[in-house]
Amino acid sequence: MTTLTTERTGQPAVVPPAPRSRPPRTGRMFLHAFLVITSLLWLAPLLYAFYTALRPYEDTQRDGYVSVGGHYNFHNFTAAWSQAELPHYFWNSLVITVPALVVTLLLSSMVAFVVARFNFRLNIALLILFTAGNLLPQQAIITPLFKMYQLIELPEWMAASGKLDDSFFGLILIHVAFQTGFCAFVLSNYMRTIPRELGEAALVDGASAWRQYWQVVLPLCRPVLAALATLEFTWIYNDFFWATVLMQTGSNRPITAALNNLTGQFFVNNNLIAAGALIVAVPTLVVFFVLQKQFISGLTLGANKG
Template identity: 70%
Template sequence: MRILGVRPARLSLHAFLILTSLVWLVPVVWALYTALRPFADTAKHGYVSFGGSYDVKNFTDAWSQADMMHFFLNTFVITVPALVITLFFASMAAFVIARFRWRYNVALLVLFTAGNLLPQQAIITPLFRIYTTIKVPNWMSDSGELYDSTLGLILIHVAFQTGFCVFVMSNYMKTIPGEISEAAVVDGASVFRQYWQLTLPLCRPVLAALATLEFTWIYNDFYWATALISTGDKRPITAALANLQGEFFVNNNLVAAGSLLVAVPTLIVFFALQRHFIAGLTLGSSKG
C-alpha cells in the first residue's frame, strides 16, 4: 500500500526525523529569537510572544559588557597548547601500544584509558591541594603556584584528555598494515622515524577527528576553569558568560545573545573539519 507513491514506513520515518530535528532546533532558534528582542519587550509581553522591536543590540552589548575579546584570547591560549600537547603525547603512546608487542601492552592501554573513567569531581580536593603546593617560577605563573595559572589548566586538560586520544589513536594505528613498518625496519628506519615520518602522516584523518572533539571539550570546559582559577581575568570564555548574570537581576535576552556568540568557534571548527571528523571516527572504531 502506498500513499502518493510513498511507502508508509518511509513516510513515518521522515515524520520522525523532522520531529526529532525540530526538538533539537527549537531551543536554539528560540534562543536566537529571544536574543534579538530587547529586555523591556519580553518583560512586558513574556518570552512566548511576538511584537515589539528586533535588533542586534543584545549581541553588541554582550560582546562589550562581558569583554569577550579578552576571554576568547584566554580560551585560545589554553585550548591550543593543550590540544597540541595532548595529540602529540597520545600519538606517541598509541604508536608504542599499536606497533610493539611486549609484556605490558594491555596494562599500558588500561592505564591510559582508566584515567578517563575517573569523574573529574572525585579528584578535585587532592588536586587542589597539589596545585596550591607546587611552586612554579613567576614567569610561568604570576600566582607563583600551579593553582590559579594558565599552565596548571593546560596540564590538567592534557592529563585528562590524553587517555581517550590514546585509545582512539591506537585503534586507528592498528588498522594501518604492519607490513609498512616492517618494510621500513628492513630499510633501516629508526623507531622515531617509523613514528614521525611513516605512521603519523597516515593518521591525518584520526588526528583531525580528535582535534575537533578535543577542541570542543577543552573549549567548553567550565569545571576546571572554575575550580582551579581564582582570578577572574585569567578564566576562559565559558566563565565570561557568567559575567553577564547579576546577583539577582538577569537579562536572559543578553545571556542568550552571549551564549550564541560563545558557541560560534566550536561550530566553525566542526564545519571546517567535518569530513575528517566522521571519516576518522568510523575508521578508528572499525577494528578494536
C-alpha cells in the first residue's frame, strides 16, 4: 500500500493497492477447453477398452466394435481372470517387481550419495557411466545377453532350470541394470540440494559415511524416492520385452506376458483381451493413488523458491 499526506489534516492517508490484473476471461475459457479436450484424448483408449470389455463377443461380431447397443455385463472380466490364470501370474510379477524396485533404489541411492557428497577426480565420469546405460537400446544387446545368460549356471534354489535365462533372478538382474542409471542421475541431482552442513555436523559427531548416508541424507530423500518408486514400479511391472525374451517357461512369466494366454491359434477374442488388460493395469493405478501425494511433491521439488 502507498502512504500519502493530506493537505488539510496533515495525517497520512492510506491508498489501497491497485487491483491485480486477471487474465482475460476468454483466455481462461480456451485454456480450460484445451485441458478438457486433451484429457479426453488421453482417456479415450482406456474408455473404449472398458466399453469393449463390457460387450460380449457375439455383439461386436454382429454389429462391429464401433457400435452401440446389445448386452453389457462383466462376464469378460471373470472369464479373463480364470482362463488366463491371472492370480498365478500376478504373483510372478510381484516376485519380480518388488525385489527389482528395492535393489534399484538402494544401489542408485548409494551411487548418488558418493557422486553428490564426495569430490574426487572420477566423480562426473562415474555418473556418466551409470547414465550411459540408459542410452543403449535394449534391442541391441538381445543376442549377446541371451548367449551370456545361457552360459551362466545357477544353483537349484535360485532357478529350477539351473540357467540364468529362465529364472526370476535373471529378469530382476536385467531390470536393476537398466534402471539404476536413471535413478542415480535423479537422486544425485536432488542430493546436491541438501545442505552440506548437515553432513559436516554429523561428521563432527563421529558419524561414518554409511551413517551419514543411512540416517541423514536418505531420510531427506523420501519425496524423490516415492516419485521414483512410482515410476520404476510402472516400468518394471509393465515390461513385456524382457519377460518374453528371457523367460522360456510360460508359467514363470509375469502378468504382462501372460496376456498371450488369451489369444488362440486361429481365433482372437478382443473383448476378452481388453478385460484382461484392464485387470492387469489395476496394480499400477493402486500404487499411483497410494503414493500420489509423495509422487507429486517429488516431481515439483525445486519448482518454487523459498
